[in-house]
Amino acid sequence: MKSILYGTTALMAVGLMAGTAVAAEKIKLGLGGYWRGAVHLGGDDFAAAGTANSDNRDHGFGQESEIYFSGKTTLDNGIKFGVMVQLEGETSADQMDNSYIWSESSFGRIEFGETWGPSLLMSYGTIGEKLDGHGDFGSHTTLTNPNGLNINSYGGGAGMLSTPEQKMNYFTPRMAGFQLGVGYIPENNPGGNTTGSGINNSERDGLIGSELFDIGANYIGKFGGVDVAAFGSYFTSETEPALAVGSVAAEDVDGYSVGGQVGFAGFRVGGRYVNLEDLNGRGNDEYQWRVGVEYGQGPWSVGAVYQLANADIAGAGRDDETEYVSVGGAYNLGPGVKLFGGVQLWDFEDSSGANTSEGDAAVGVLGTKLSF
DSSP: OHHHHHHHHHHHHHHHHTSOOOBSSOOOOEEEEEEEEEEEEEEEEEEETTSOOOOOOSEEEEEEEEEEEEEEEEBTTSOEEEEEEEEESSOOTTSEEEEEEEEEETTEEEEEEEEOOHHHHTOOOOTTGGGSSSSSTTGGGSOOOSSOOOOOOOOSTGGGSOSOEEEEEEEOOOBTTEEEEEEEEOTTOOSSOTTTTOTTSOOOSSSTTSOEEEEEEEEEEEETTEEEEEEEEEEEEOOOTTOEETTEEOOOEEEEEEEEEEEETTEEEEEEEEEEESTTSTTOEEEEEEEEEEEEETTEEEEEEEEEEEEEETTTTEEEEEEEEEEEEEEEEETTEEEEEEEEEEEEEEOOGGGOEEEEEEEEEEEEEEEO
16 A cells, blocks of 8 residues: 555656756745534533433534645646645644645546545435534534544544544545545654654554554446436554553454445435444444435525434443434525535434433534635
8 A cells, every 4th residue: 555655656756857947937926715603592401310410501502614725736747736735724633634734647636634534425326515504513512422422524434533643645636436545653643733743653542543544436427317326435553562442452443434425306316325333432333324315406505414423332232322413504605605504413422331321412503604
């Protein structure tokens, strides 16, 4: 696998020498991004064994924003180079995420830096997330999650493990609708740390701190009036034997995901499945599956989503589960201005032995998104 990545890097270098490596003009950065905020109304009914209900507040505000700095140039030999840096609008442990450079030619595309891998970037089937009216955005402001299982719209197994990390990605050119992608994270990758992941850094326990390979493939096609997209991905990482959860020794973490969607006459229907094995220890497995449908006509769009997440925590003797249902819609007031709203229904089960607990929640969301 390493030889594949080294080989693609060499191909790009050969491409650079194939013509006059002079840029038509220096890279100039442009601005983009979004800001979205919402009001949440509702509440949860969460109780642990032998305790009273939490009775959390029944309303809250949420916001999220990002600013994109991006630019690109084309050399005289046709090879493109570009850069992307995304700044979080709110205080974050990783204030600058998705900070990477890229190069693209007839040989494909290479990305280097802090970004997502092929498992997420090449995924399809996460219907519903684009409405912004229903999803996991801001729901934490009004409910308690007893089991820690996060419902999300991540399409790939490796994408669920962390925020973007320092890596190298290679994507082949798309041929007959098919494309292949390979991502690689070295040992002891700090993610967002300027020290990098060089050979002088020692190995350490953990998931993203371990060597990780991420492989994805997808297909895009059209049959008559029907648009079709499908994907599959697999990743494997090396954890150190010293890592343990409870009394359970660690194993290498592996995972896969599959999904797809079809679009016709304004409708979009899709789903995906994600499976993670030996997450944080031997026998700690997690899976999620999601199905959804959307319909759009002019400035309007509506949709519904169902998602289930299940975790088998071997070291703790637990089998936790979170179910999520949402119905929502969005309306484009004009270029870059969108109103959205929806209703979210949650059901939590935390089967941690004598401390078995459960909860449910209903949350209404109403907000706006400005894109620029």
